[in-house]
Amino acid sequence: MSGNTEMIIRFHPVGGEDVAVLTSDFPGPDEAVEAIARALDEGRALILTRARYDRETGENAVLVNLANVVSIRVARHDSATSGQYL
Numbered sequence: 001m002s003g004n005t006e007m008i009i010r011f012h013p014v015g016g017e018d019v020a021v022l023t024s025d026f027p028g029p030d031e032a033v034e035a036i037a038r039a040l041d042e043g044r045a046l047i048l049t050r051a052r053y054d055r056e057t058g059e060n061a062v063l064v065n066l067a068n069v070v071s072i073r074v075a076r077h078d079s080a081t082s083g084q085y086l
Helices: 029-042
Strands: 007-013 019-023 046-053 060-064 069-075
Touching: 007 029, 019 060, 029 046, 029 069
Parallel strands: none
Antiparallel strands: 007 019, 007 069, 019 046, 046 060
């Protein structure tokens, strides 16, 4: 069992609605932002192994093609005013 805090990563794709993923893959928002930035720099997908899509109960692996994402917000709580943007 991971000791990481669950946080929300909200992806805004080029076309379509925002996608929110709850994940406990990272110790905190700073580490999540660093991993996302590294994946962007390397031109690869972001791989989350402890994620829940749309508040599902079970954890799954999620791969996000960052080439189709315009902005990303990382937050501990889901609100319109919190979180870091890339």
